[in-house]
Amino acid sequence: MTGEMKDDRVEVPFTGDERTLLTAFLDYLRGTIGFKCAGLSEEQARRAVLPSQLNTAAGVVKHLRWVENYWFRVVLCGQPSEAPYTQEDPDADWRVEPGETISGLLADYASECAASREVAAGLDLDHEVAFRGGRISARWVLIHMIEETGRHAGHLDVVRELLDGATGE
Numbered sequence: 001m002t003g004e005m006k007d008d009r010v011e012v013p014f015t016g017d018e019r020t021l022l023t024a025f026l027d028y029l030r031g032t033i034g035f036k037c038a039g040l041s042e043e044q045a046r047r048a049v050l051p052s053q054l055n056t057a058a059g060v061v062k063h064l065r066w067v068e069n070y071w072f073r074v075v076l077c078g079q080p081s082e083a084p085y086t087q088e089d090p091d092a093d094w095r096v097e098p099g100e101t102i103s104g105l106l107a108d109y110a111s112e113c114a115a116s117r118e119v120a121a122g123l124d125l126d127h128e129v130a131f132r133g134g135r136i137s138a139r140w141v142l143i144h145m146i147e148e149t150g151r152h153a154g155h156l157d158v159v160r161e162l163l164d165g166a167t168g169e
Contacts, residue, residue, distance in 0.1 A: 007035055019125060022142045023117070029149040030113050032169075033064060034106055036156035040163065045102035049162035050155075054094035057159050058102050060152050065109040066093040067148055071141045072116035076129060116145075 009031030012024045037045065037057050045058040066083045073079045084092040096105070125139040160166050 009035060018139075022125075022139075022146065023120065026142060026146050026149060027113075027117075029146060029153050030109075032153045033061060033109065033149065033156065036153065036160050037061060037102060037106060040102060040160075042101060044163050046096055047163060049159055054091055055155060055159065056096065057156060057163070058096040058100070058105055059094040060156055060159070061102070061105045061109050062096060062100070063094045064149060064152055065105065065112045068109070068112040068116045068145070071145060072119040075131060075136065076119055076123065076127075076138060076141060078129065 010024060010027045012028050013020065016024070040057055046056050048054075048056050066085070069083060070081065074081045084095075086092065120138060120142060123138040125137065125142070127138045128135040157167070
């Protein structure tokens with residue numbers, strides 16, 4: 001990324017127990033989402049530069065907020081879903097609505113990540129809940145969130161480079 005952007009992502013330790021490493025990698029990737037969006041104008045954050053009109057910087061942030069909500073609050077805690085998507089409109093969590101701003105979406109994402117951290121911290125990695133006719137563990141959710149967030153951080157790499165040429169980890 002450009003030199004003037006402050007990188008305040010967490011350092012991932014080279015050693016540690018499983019929980020320490022899983023949560024550090026996830027927090028690093030969460031920080032990458034904000035880092036990749038830093039300095040974007042509202043117009044840039046909403047601009048589609050890929051064939052999918054939904055895969056904008058702002059759309060990725062909005063989607064990841066609801067992904068965090070689903071896996072930690074809905075799946076692991078059993079709370080009802082408040083996500084905007086429905087069977088009739090499965091992409092609503094990607095669509096940036098009038099009045100939504102990149103700063104607001106990033107704040108919502110940060111708040112949801114904080115709630116997810118709290119949920120994860122309160123559960124043993126082997127904690128299981130019923131899920132889709134079987135069982136799912138908190139460990140699986142953390143690993144999946146590393147994969148999901150990393151994949152979308154990669155999308156933001158491409159989006160950002162196409163928007164203004166900024167590259168970097």
